[in-house]
Amino acid sequence: MMAVATVAFCIGGLLIAASGIFVLLMLSDLRALWILRRRRPAPAGAVGPVAFEATTEYGPAGPQTAPLSGEDCTWFRLTVLRTPSRATADSDHDVLLEIESPTWPVIADRGHHVPVDPRLVAPGALHDPIQTEPRITITTTVEQVPPPPIVPASILNDMRKNDRLRLIEVRVPRAVPVFATGRVTARGLRPSRLGLTILTPGTRAGTLATHQNSIRTGRTIAAALFLLGLLLATPSAVWLSPLL
Structure with a gap:
Protein backbone atom coordinates (compact mmCIF):
# COMPACT_ATOMS: atom_id res chain seq x y z
CA MET A 1 0.00 0.00 0.00
CA ARG A 40 -3.44 49.24 -33.91
CA PRO A 41 -3.13 48.43 -37.64
CA ALA A 42 -1.09 50.93 -39.63
CA PRO A 43 -0.50 51.48 -43.37
CA ALA A 44 2.32 49.45 -44.90
CA GLY A 45 4.32 52.64 -45.40
CA ALA A 46 4.48 53.47 -41.68
CA VAL A 47 7.84 53.55 -39.85
CA GLY A 48 8.66 52.27 -36.37
CA PRO A 49 6.72 49.62 -34.43
CA VAL A 50 3.95 48.50 -36.77
CA ALA A 51 1.16 46.01 -37.31
CA PHE A 52 -0.39 45.71 -40.76
CA GLU A 53 -1.93 43.37 -43.29
CA ALA A 54 -0.33 42.95 -46.70
CA THR A 55 0.37 40.48 -49.51
CA THR A 56 3.59 38.83 -50.59
CA GLU A 57 4.89 40.39 -53.79
CA TYR A 58 7.88 40.25 -56.14
CA GLY A 59 10.90 42.24 -55.00
CA PRO A 60 13.23 44.49 -57.02
CA ALA A 61 14.83 41.42 -58.63
CA GLY A 62 11.48 40.38 -60.10
CA PRO A 63 10.02 36.86 -60.21
CA GLN A 64 12.26 34.14 -58.82
CA THR A 65 12.44 30.46 -59.72
CA ALA A 66 13.13 28.16 -56.79
CA PRO A 67 16.12 26.03 -57.85
CA LEU A 68 14.95 22.73 -56.36
CA SER A 69 11.20 22.69 -57.02
CA GLY A 70 11.25 24.93 -60.08
CA GLU A 71 8.28 26.86 -58.67
CA ASP A 72 7.69 30.56 -59.21
CA CYS A 73 8.21 32.53 -56.00
CA THR A 74 9.12 35.94 -54.60
CA TRP A 75 12.14 34.73 -52.59
CA PHE A 76 13.99 31.49 -51.92
CA ARG A 77 16.82 30.00 -49.89
CA LEU A 78 18.55 26.76 -50.84
CA THR A 79 20.69 25.00 -48.23
CA VAL A 80 22.88 22.03 -49.15
CA LEU A 81 23.78 19.77 -46.24
CA ARG A 82 26.14 16.82 -46.13
CA THR A 83 25.74 14.12 -43.51
CA PRO A 84 29.12 12.36 -43.24
CA SER A 85 29.23 8.57 -43.23
CA ARG A 86 30.73 8.74 -39.73
CA ALA A 87 27.76 10.71 -38.34
CA THR A 88 25.90 9.16 -35.41
CA ALA A 89 22.75 11.32 -35.65
CA ASP A 90 20.81 13.23 -38.30
CA SER A 91 21.83 16.48 -36.59
CA ASP A 92 25.48 15.79 -37.43
CA HIS A 93 25.88 17.56 -40.77
CA ASP A 94 27.96 20.11 -42.61
CA VAL A 95 26.50 23.10 -44.43
CA LEU A 96 28.14 22.97 -47.84
CA LEU A 97 26.24 25.79 -49.52
CA GLU A 98 23.53 28.35 -48.84
CA ILE A 99 22.04 30.39 -51.66
CA GLU A 100 19.35 33.08 -51.42
CA SER A 101 17.51 35.35 -53.79
CA PRO A 102 19.51 38.52 -54.54
CA THR A 103 17.08 40.77 -52.67
CA TRP A 104 14.93 40.54 -49.55
CA PRO A 105 11.35 39.22 -49.85
CA VAL A 106 8.69 41.91 -50.13
CA ILE A 107 5.17 42.43 -48.80
CA ALA A 108 2.93 45.10 -50.29
CA ASP A 109 -0.26 46.96 -49.44
CA ARG A 110 -1.93 49.91 -51.21
CA GLY A 111 1.07 50.58 -53.39
CA HIS A 112 3.60 50.45 -50.57
CA HIS A 113 6.30 47.78 -50.89
CA VAL A 114 8.12 46.79 -47.70
CA PRO A 115 11.24 44.56 -47.86
CA VAL A 116 11.26 41.89 -45.15
CA ASP A 117 14.32 40.77 -43.21
CA PRO A 118 14.85 37.08 -44.17
CA ARG A 119 15.20 36.27 -40.47
CA LEU A 120 11.43 36.79 -40.18
CA VAL A 121 10.76 34.50 -43.13
CA ALA A 122 13.18 31.63 -42.57
CA PRO A 123 15.20 31.81 -39.34
CA GLY A 124 18.60 30.20 -39.72
CA ALA A 125 20.39 30.90 -36.45
CA LEU A 126 19.74 30.49 -32.73
CA HIS A 127 19.43 34.26 -32.18
CA ASP A 128 16.83 34.72 -34.93
CA PRO A 129 13.25 35.58 -33.84
CA ILE A 130 11.21 32.71 -32.42
CA GLN A 131 7.71 32.56 -33.85
CA THR A 132 4.97 30.11 -32.89
CA GLU A 133 2.56 31.18 -35.62
CA PRO A 134 2.50 29.42 -39.03
CA ARG A 135 5.06 30.74 -41.50
CA ILE A 136 4.51 32.12 -44.98
CA THR A 137 7.08 29.81 -46.55
CA ILE A 138 6.88 26.46 -48.31
CA THR A 139 9.70 24.00 -47.63
CA THR A 140 10.88 21.26 -49.97
CA THR A 141 13.45 18.71 -48.76
CA VAL A 142 15.04 15.97 -50.84
CA GLU A 143 17.90 13.54 -50.27
CA GLN A 144 20.26 11.58 -52.48
CA VAL A 145 19.20 13.08 -55.80
CA PRO A 146 21.22 14.79 -58.51
CA PRO A 147 21.42 18.39 -57.26
CA PRO A 148 20.35 21.30 -59.47
CA PRO A 149 22.98 22.99 -61.65
CA ILE A 150 23.21 25.85 -59.14
CA VAL A 151 25.25 23.54 -56.85
CA PRO A 152 28.91 23.70 -57.91
CA ALA A 153 30.51 20.44 -59.05
CA SER A 154 33.48 21.09 -56.74
CA ILE A 155 31.23 20.46 -53.74
CA LEU A 156 30.12 17.09 -55.07
CA ASN A 157 33.68 16.02 -55.86
CA ASP A 158 34.60 16.36 -52.17
CA MET A 159 31.93 13.92 -51.02
CA ARG A 160 32.78 10.42 -49.86
CA LYS A 161 31.01 7.32 -51.07
CA ASN A 162 28.65 6.89 -48.09
CA ASP A 163 28.06 10.59 -47.42
CA ARG A 164 24.43 11.68 -47.69
CA LEU A 165 23.39 14.86 -49.43
CA ARG A 166 20.29 16.76 -48.36
CA LEU A 167 18.86 19.82 -50.08
CA ILE A 168 16.40 22.10 -48.27
CA GLU A 169 14.54 24.75 -50.24
CA VAL A 170 12.49 27.44 -48.50
CA ARG A 171 10.44 29.69 -50.75
CA VAL A 172 7.83 32.44 -50.42
CA PRO A 173 4.93 32.18 -52.90
CA ARG A 174 3.43 35.29 -54.44
CA ALA A 175 0.05 36.77 -53.47
CA VAL A 176 -0.14 35.25 -49.98
CA PRO A 177 -2.17 37.44 -47.56
CA VAL A 178 -0.09 38.02 -44.43
CA PHE A 179 -0.28 39.77 -41.09
CA ALA A 180 2.95 41.35 -39.87
CA THR A 181 4.16 43.00 -36.70
CA GLY A 182 7.67 44.25 -36.15
CA ARG A 183 9.81 47.33 -36.63
CA VAL A 184 9.98 49.10 -39.99
CA THR A 185 13.22 50.95 -40.70
CA ALA A 186 14.62 52.57 -43.81
CA ARG A 187 15.70 49.12 -44.95
CA GLY A 188 12.43 47.30 -44.31
CA LEU A 189 10.52 45.18 -41.78
CA ARG A 190 12.83 43.89 -39.06
CA PRO A 191 12.35 42.06 -35.74
CA SER A 192 11.01 44.11 -32.85
CA ARG A 193 13.66 44.98 -30.28
CA LEU A 194 11.42 44.35 -27.26
CA GLY A 195 7.91 43.77 -28.55
CA LEU A 196 6.20 41.08 -30.60
CA THR A 197 7.46 39.92 -34.00
CA ILE A 198 5.02 38.09 -36.29
CA LEU A 199 4.90 37.32 -40.00
CA THR A 200 2.16 34.79 -40.63
CA PRO A 201 -0.43 33.97 -43.31
CA GLY A 202 -3.89 35.42 -42.71
CA THR A 203 -5.25 38.53 -41.03
Missing part, protein backbone atom coordinates in the same frame (compact mmCIF):
# COMPACT_ATOMS: atom_id res chain seq x y z
CA MET A 2 2.85 2.35 0.79
CA ALA A 3 4.30 1.80 -2.68
CA VAL A 4 0.95 2.61 -4.30
CA ALA A 5 0.58 5.77 -2.25
CA THR A 6 4.13 6.86 -3.09
CA VAL A 7 3.58 6.32 -6.82
CA ALA A 8 0.26 8.18 -6.70
CA PHE A 9 1.88 11.07 -4.83
CA CYS A 10 4.68 11.30 -7.40
CA ILE A 11 2.29 11.17 -10.35
CA GLY A 12 0.12 13.83 -8.73
CA GLY A 13 3.15 16.07 -8.25
CA LEU A 14 4.16 15.62 -11.87
CA LEU A 15 0.65 16.52 -13.06
CA ILE A 16 0.63 19.67 -10.93
CA ALA A 17 4.06 20.62 -12.33
CA ALA A 18 2.80 19.98 -15.87
CA SER A 19 -0.14 22.32 -15.23
CA GLY A 20 2.41 25.02 -14.38
CA ILE A 21 4.03 24.58 -17.80
CA PHE A 22 0.69 25.16 -19.51
CA VAL A 23 0.17 28.26 -17.35
CA LEU A 24 3.50 29.64 -18.56
CA LEU A 25 2.53 28.97 -22.18
CA MET A 26 -0.81 30.67 -21.55
CA LEU A 27 0.97 33.71 -20.12
CA SER A 28 3.00 33.96 -23.32
CA ASP A 29 -0.22 33.97 -25.36
CA LEU A 30 -1.76 36.54 -23.01
CA ARG A 31 1.25 38.81 -23.51
CA ALA A 32 1.04 38.44 -27.30
CA LEU A 33 -2.71 39.13 -27.24
CA TRP A 34 -2.21 42.24 -25.08
CA ILE A 35 0.45 43.61 -27.47
CA LEU A 36 -1.64 42.87 -30.57
CA ARG A 37 -4.68 44.64 -29.15
CA ARG A 38 -2.65 47.70 -28.18
CA ARG A 39 -0.84 47.95 -31.50
CA ARG A 204 -5.01 40.39 -37.74
CA ALA A 205 -8.41 39.07 -36.72
CA GLY A 206 -7.34 35.51 -37.45
CA THR A 207 -4.13 35.91 -35.43
CA LEU A 208 -6.08 37.33 -32.47
CA ALA A 209 -8.53 34.43 -32.66
CA THR A 210 -5.67 31.91 -32.70
CA HIS A 211 -4.17 33.33 -29.51
CA GLN A 212 -7.59 33.49 -27.84
CA ASN A 213 -8.26 29.84 -28.67
CA SER A 214 -4.79 28.89 -27.41
CA ILE A 215 -5.46 30.68 -24.11
CA ARG A 216 -8.79 28.89 -23.65
CA THR A 217 -7.24 25.51 -24.44
CA GLY A 218 -4.28 26.13 -22.14
CA ARG A 219 -6.55 27.23 -19.31
CA THR A 220 -8.69 24.10 -19.63
CA ILE A 221 -5.72 21.72 -19.76
CA ALA A 222 -3.91 23.45 -16.89
CA ALA A 223 -7.00 23.31 -14.67
CA ALA A 224 -7.64 19.64 -15.50
CA LEU A 225 -4.04 18.62 -14.81
CA PHE A 226 -3.93 20.60 -11.55
CA LEU A 227 -7.19 19.10 -10.24
CA LEU A 228 -6.22 15.58 -11.25
CA GLY A 229 -2.80 16.00 -9.66
CA LEU A 230 -4.38 17.37 -6.50
CA LEU A 231 -6.79 14.43 -6.32
CA LEU A 232 -3.89 12.00 -6.55
CA ALA A 233 -1.35 13.80 -4.39
CA THR A 234 -3.51 14.98 -1.47
CA PRO A 235 -4.88 11.60 -0.25
CA SER A 236 -1.47 10.02 -0.80
CA ALA A 237 0.23 12.76 1.23
CA VAL A 238 -2.32 12.31 4.07
CA TRP A 239 -1.75 8.54 4.09
CA LEU A 240 2.05 8.85 3.96
CA SER A 241 2.41 11.66 6.54
CA PRO A 242 2.24 9.40 9.66
CA LEU A 243 4.98 7.25 8.18
CA LEU A 244 7.41 10.13 7.70
Whole structure:
Protein backbone atom coordinates (compact mmCIF):
# COMPACT_ATOMS: atom_id res chain seq x y z
CA MET A 1 0.00 0.00 0.00
CA MET A 2 2.85 2.35 0.79
CA ALA A 3 4.30 1.80 -2.68
CA VAL A 4 0.95 2.61 -4.30
CA ALA A 5 0.58 5.77 -2.25
CA THR A 6 4.13 6.86 -3.09
CA VAL A 7 3.58 6.32 -6.82
CA ALA A 8 0.26 8.18 -6.70
CA PHE A 9 1.88 11.07 -4.83
CA CYS A 10 4.68 11.30 -7.40
CA ILE A 11 2.29 11.17 -10.35
CA GLY A 12 0.12 13.83 -8.73
CA GLY A 13 3.15 16.07 -8.25
CA LEU A 14 4.16 15.62 -11.87
CA LEU A 15 0.65 16.52 -13.06
CA ILE A 16 0.63 19.67 -10.93
CA ALA A 17 4.06 20.62 -12.33
CA ALA A 18 2.80 19.98 -15.87
CA SER A 19 -0.14 22.32 -15.23
CA GLY A 20 2.41 25.02 -14.38
CA ILE A 21 4.03 24.58 -17.80
CA PHE A 22 0.69 25.16 -19.51
CA VAL A 23 0.17 28.26 -17.35
CA LEU A 24 3.50 29.64 -18.56
CA LEU A 25 2.53 28.97 -22.18
CA MET A 26 -0.81 30.67 -21.55
CA LEU A 27 0.97 33.71 -20.12
CA SER A 28 3.00 33.96 -23.32
CA ASP A 29 -0.22 33.97 -25.36
CA LEU A 30 -1.76 36.54 -23.01
CA ARG A 31 1.25 38.81 -23.51
CA ALA A 32 1.04 38.44 -27.30
CA LEU A 33 -2.71 39.13 -27.24
CA TRP A 34 -2.21 42.24 -25.08
CA ILE A 35 0.45 43.61 -27.47
CA LEU A 36 -1.64 42.87 -30.57
CA ARG A 37 -4.68 44.64 -29.15
CA ARG A 38 -2.65 47.70 -28.18
CA ARG A 39 -0.84 47.95 -31.50
CA ARG A 40 -3.44 49.24 -33.91
CA PRO A 41 -3.13 48.43 -37.64
CA ALA A 42 -1.09 50.93 -39.63
CA PRO A 43 -0.50 51.48 -43.37
CA ALA A 44 2.32 49.45 -44.90
CA GLY A 45 4.32 52.64 -45.40
CA ALA A 46 4.48 53.47 -41.68
CA VAL A 47 7.84 53.55 -39.85
CA GLY A 48 8.66 52.27 -36.37
CA PRO A 49 6.72 49.62 -34.43
CA VAL A 50 3.95 48.50 -36.77
CA ALA A 51 1.16 46.01 -37.31
CA PHE A 52 -0.39 45.71 -40.76
CA GLU A 53 -1.93 43.37 -43.29
CA ALA A 54 -0.33 42.95 -46.70
CA THR A 55 0.37 40.48 -49.51
CA THR A 56 3.59 38.83 -50.59
CA GLU A 57 4.89 40.39 -53.79
CA TYR A 58 7.88 40.25 -56.14
CA GLY A 59 10.90 42.24 -55.00
CA PRO A 60 13.23 44.49 -57.02
CA ALA A 61 14.83 41.42 -58.63
CA GLY A 62 11.48 40.38 -60.10
CA PRO A 63 10.02 36.86 -60.21
CA GLN A 64 12.26 34.14 -58.82
CA THR A 65 12.44 30.46 -59.72
CA ALA A 66 13.13 28.16 -56.79
CA PRO A 67 16.12 26.03 -57.85
CA LEU A 68 14.95 22.73 -56.36
CA SER A 69 11.20 22.69 -57.02
CA GLY A 70 11.25 24.93 -60.08
CA GLU A 71 8.28 26.86 -58.67
CA ASP A 72 7.69 30.56 -59.21
CA CYS A 73 8.21 32.53 -56.00
CA THR A 74 9.12 35.94 -54.60
CA TRP A 75 12.14 34.73 -52.59
CA PHE A 76 13.99 31.49 -51.92
CA ARG A 77 16.82 30.00 -49.89
CA LEU A 78 18.55 26.76 -50.84
CA THR A 79 20.69 25.00 -48.23
CA VAL A 80 22.88 22.03 -49.15
CA LEU A 81 23.78 19.77 -46.24
CA ARG A 82 26.14 16.82 -46.13
CA THR A 83 25.74 14.12 -43.51
CA PRO A 84 29.12 12.36 -43.24
CA SER A 85 29.23 8.57 -43.23
CA ARG A 86 30.73 8.74 -39.73
CA ALA A 87 27.76 10.71 -38.34
CA THR A 88 25.90 9.16 -35.41
CA ALA A 89 22.75 11.32 -35.65
CA ASP A 90 20.81 13.23 -38.30
CA SER A 91 21.83 16.48 -36.59
CA ASP A 92 25.48 15.79 -37.43
CA HIS A 93 25.88 17.56 -40.77
CA ASP A 94 27.96 20.11 -42.61
CA VAL A 95 26.50 23.10 -44.43
CA LEU A 96 28.14 22.97 -47.84
CA LEU A 97 26.24 25.79 -49.52
CA GLU A 98 23.53 28.35 -48.84
CA ILE A 99 22.04 30.39 -51.66
CA GLU A 100 19.35 33.08 -51.42
CA SER A 101 17.51 35.35 -53.79
CA PRO A 102 19.51 38.52 -54.54
CA THR A 103 17.08 40.77 -52.67
CA TRP A 104 14.93 40.54 -49.55
CA PRO A 105 11.35 39.22 -49.85
CA VAL A 106 8.69 41.91 -50.13
CA ILE A 107 5.17 42.43 -48.80
CA ALA A 108 2.93 45.10 -50.29
CA ASP A 109 -0.26 46.96 -49.44
CA ARG A 110 -1.93 49.91 -51.21
CA GLY A 111 1.07 50.58 -53.39
CA HIS A 112 3.60 50.45 -50.57
CA HIS A 113 6.30 47.78 -50.89
CA VAL A 114 8.12 46.79 -47.70
CA PRO A 115 11.24 44.56 -47.86
CA VAL A 116 11.26 41.89 -45.15
CA ASP A 117 14.32 40.77 -43.21
CA PRO A 118 14.85 37.08 -44.17
CA ARG A 119 15.20 36.27 -40.47
CA LEU A 120 11.43 36.79 -40.18
CA VAL A 121 10.76 34.50 -43.13
CA ALA A 122 13.18 31.63 -42.57
CA PRO A 123 15.20 31.81 -39.34
CA GLY A 124 18.60 30.20 -39.72
CA ALA A 125 20.39 30.90 -36.45
CA LEU A 126 19.74 30.49 -32.73
CA HIS A 127 19.43 34.26 -32.18
CA ASP A 128 16.83 34.72 -34.93
CA PRO A 129 13.25 35.58 -33.84
CA ILE A 130 11.21 32.71 -32.42
CA GLN A 131 7.71 32.56 -33.85
CA THR A 132 4.97 30.11 -32.89
CA GLU A 133 2.56 31.18 -35.62
CA PRO A 134 2.50 29.42 -39.03
CA ARG A 135 5.06 30.74 -41.50
CA ILE A 136 4.51 32.12 -44.98
CA THR A 137 7.08 29.81 -46.55
CA ILE A 138 6.88 26.46 -48.31
CA THR A 139 9.70 24.00 -47.63
CA THR A 140 10.88 21.26 -49.97
CA THR A 141 13.45 18.71 -48.76
CA VAL A 142 15.04 15.97 -50.84
CA GLU A 143 17.90 13.54 -50.27
CA GLN A 144 20.26 11.58 -52.48
CA VAL A 145 19.20 13.08 -55.80
CA PRO A 146 21.22 14.79 -58.51
CA PRO A 147 21.42 18.39 -57.26
CA PRO A 148 20.35 21.30 -59.47
CA PRO A 149 22.98 22.99 -61.65
CA ILE A 150 23.21 25.85 -59.14
CA VAL A 151 25.25 23.54 -56.85
CA PRO A 152 28.91 23.70 -57.91
CA ALA A 153 30.51 20.44 -59.05
CA SER A 154 33.48 21.09 -56.74
CA ILE A 155 31.23 20.46 -53.74
CA LEU A 156 30.12 17.09 -55.07
CA ASN A 157 33.68 16.02 -55.86
CA ASP A 158 34.60 16.36 -52.17
CA MET A 159 31.93 13.92 -51.02
CA ARG A 160 32.78 10.42 -49.86
CA LYS A 161 31.01 7.32 -51.07
CA ASN A 162 28.65 6.89 -48.09
CA ASP A 163 28.06 10.59 -47.42
CA ARG A 164 24.43 11.68 -47.69
CA LEU A 165 23.39 14.86 -49.43
CA ARG A 166 20.29 16.76 -48.36
CA LEU A 167 18.86 19.82 -50.08
CA ILE A 168 16.40 22.10 -48.27
CA GLU A 169 14.54 24.75 -50.24
CA VAL A 170 12.49 27.44 -48.50
CA ARG A 171 10.44 29.69 -50.75
CA VAL A 172 7.83 32.44 -50.42
CA PRO A 173 4.93 32.18 -52.90
CA ARG A 174 3.43 35.29 -54.44
CA ALA A 175 0.05 36.77 -53.47
CA VAL A 176 -0.14 35.25 -49.98
CA PRO A 177 -2.17 37.44 -47.56
CA VAL A 178 -0.09 38.02 -44.43
CA PHE A 179 -0.28 39.77 -41.09
CA ALA A 180 2.95 41.35 -39.87
CA THR A 181 4.16 43.00 -36.70
CA GLY A 182 7.67 44.25 -36.15
CA ARG A 183 9.81 47.33 -36.63
CA VAL A 184 9.98 49.10 -39.99
CA THR A 185 13.22 50.95 -40.70
CA ALA A 186 14.62 52.57 -43.81
CA ARG A 187 15.70 49.12 -44.95
CA GLY A 188 12.43 47.30 -44.31
CA LEU A 189 10.52 45.18 -41.78
CA ARG A 190 12.83 43.89 -39.06
CA PRO A 191 12.35 42.06 -35.74
CA SER A 192 11.01 44.11 -32.85
CA ARG A 193 13.66 44.98 -30.28
CA LEU A 194 11.42 44.35 -27.26
CA GLY A 195 7.91 43.77 -28.55
CA LEU A 196 6.20 41.08 -30.60
CA THR A 197 7.46 39.92 -34.00
CA ILE A 198 5.02 38.09 -36.29
CA LEU A 199 4.90 37.32 -40.00
CA THR A 200 2.16 34.79 -40.63
CA PRO A 201 -0.43 33.97 -43.31
CA GLY A 202 -3.89 35.42 -42.71
CA THR A 203 -5.25 38.53 -41.03
CA ARG A 204 -5.01 40.39 -37.74
CA ALA A 205 -8.41 39.07 -36.72
CA GLY A 206 -7.34 35.51 -37.45
CA THR A 207 -4.13 35.91 -35.43
CA LEU A 208 -6.08 37.33 -32.47
CA ALA A 209 -8.53 34.43 -32.66
CA THR A 210 -5.67 31.91 -32.70
CA HIS A 211 -4.17 33.33 -29.51
CA GLN A 212 -7.59 33.49 -27.84
CA ASN A 213 -8.26 29.84 -28.67
CA SER A 214 -4.79 28.89 -27.41
CA ILE A 215 -5.46 30.68 -24.11
CA ARG A 216 -8.79 28.89 -23.65
CA THR A 217 -7.24 25.51 -24.44
CA GLY A 218 -4.28 26.13 -22.14
CA ARG A 219 -6.55 27.23 -19.31
CA THR A 220 -8.69 24.10 -19.63
CA ILE A 221 -5.72 21.72 -19.76
CA ALA A 222 -3.91 23.45 -16.89
CA ALA A 223 -7.00 23.31 -14.67
CA ALA A 224 -7.64 19.64 -15.50
CA LEU A 225 -4.04 18.62 -14.81
CA PHE A 226 -3.93 20.60 -11.55
CA LEU A 227 -7.19 19.10 -10.24
CA LEU A 228 -6.22 15.58 -11.25
CA GLY A 229 -2.80 16.00 -9.66
CA LEU A 230 -4.38 17.37 -6.50
CA LEU A 231 -6.79 14.43 -6.32
CA LEU A 232 -3.89 12.00 -6.55
CA ALA A 233 -1.35 13.80 -4.39
CA THR A 234 -3.51 14.98 -1.47
CA PRO A 235 -4.88 11.60 -0.25
CA SER A 236 -1.47 10.02 -0.80
CA ALA A 237 0.23 12.76 1.23
CA VAL A 238 -2.32 12.31 4.07
CA TRP A 239 -1.75 8.54 4.09
CA LEU A 240 2.05 8.85 3.96
CA SER A 241 2.41 11.66 6.54
CA PRO A 242 2.24 9.40 9.66
CA LEU A 243 4.98 7.25 8.18
CA LEU A 244 7.41 10.13 7.70
